[in-house]
Amino acid sequence: MSEKNREARRSARERLQQERAEFKAREKRKRGLIVAASAVGVLALAGAVGLLAVNMGKHKGGGGAAGPVSAPSGVNGKDDLAIPVGATDAPSTLTVWEDFRCPACAQFENAFRPVIHELEKAGELKVEYHLATIIDGNMGGTGSVRAANAAACAQDVGKFAPYHDLLFRNQPAETDDAFAKNSRLLELAGTVDGLESAPGFRSCVEDGAHDKWVEKSSEAFRTGGFSGTPTVLLNGEAVFPKKGEENITPDNLRKWVTEANKGKKAGTETPSAPGSAPASEPGATTPQGTPAA
Structure with missing residues (x-):
């Protein structure tokens, strides 16, 4: 060759x-x-977290309303900043920090809602919601604050859970500050049975009765060392976008709660405070089997 x-x-x-x-x-x-x-089943959540990292330095909090802080009825936790949903004696607690304008929060809520409500109704899980307003700071506008105030007003009349779910189902595009309009928030409230007509709800929304509380909650988020919304903790351990080496999925969340609850009794105590019913879907029941609010 x-x-x-x-x-x-x-x-x-x-x-x-x-x-x-x-x-x-x-x-x-x-x-x-x-x-x-x-990795996260129906969501591409991990990337969304990075896109929604908090712009801490620019955000100025709520509407800057003057006056004392007026907390919603039935809140608990440190500084009364948590809105509880689920049996008070449920063995596991899911802590969720979220913003009603945050796209990744809507993705999380709309994908994980069925399993979260399933675990709530079974008395296996209670959820403590904390409201942040980072998108107002990052994108401009007031929709995060206005929606959070309206949700707090719904908590006052026992309708937080269904209204919370509805806001995320109807979330506008991130650049569309539609939630800044109280008229839009009240329009959506009209589709929740008994909410818009509940005594004091409309004036609470229009007057921004809980703006200072929302501002206080947002400040707690900014100083809490969190990187973005949603921030999700199961019994104090971060599970979003993963827990240890496992990515969060609805099935994994159910598995993690089951593992954490091994040998523990399911919760049966129905919260007495307004807005704390453990289920928000029509026809859902509390752990005792009575109709949910």
Whole structure:
């Protein structure tokens, strides 16, 4: 074989080896993307967290309303900033920090709502909601504050859970500050049985009765060391976008709660405070089997 032919074959082998290496690299990258895209089941949440990281320095909190802080009825936790949903003696607690304008929060809520309500109704889980207003600070506008105030007003009359769910189902685009309009918030409230007509609800929304409380809650978020919304903790341990090495999915959340509750009794105590019913879907029941608010 001539030297020229040997060189040609060597070059061909080298090209083939290079092509195989490039193919393997492409396949590895592709597999990585597939795993990343499917890790949270129906959501691409992990990336959304980064996109919604808090712009701490620019946000100025709530509407700056003057006057004392007026907390909603039935709140609890540190500084009375948590809105509780579920049996008060449920063995596990899910702590959720979220913003009604936050797209990743809506993704989380709309995907995990069925399993969260399932666990609430079974007395396995109670949820403590904390409201933040970071999108107002990052994007401009007042929709985060106005929606949070309206949700706090719904808590006053025992309708927080269904109204909370409704706001996330009807969340506008992040750049659309539709929730800044009280008229839109009241329009949505009209679709929750008994909410818009509840005594004091309309004036609470229009007057911004809980604006200072919302501002206080948002300040607690900004100083709490959180990186963005949603922030989700199960019994104090971060589970969003993953718990340890496991990505959050509805099935994993159910599994984690089951593991945490092993050997513990399900909760049966119905909260007496307004807005604390453990289920928000029509026809849902409390752990005692009575109709939910």
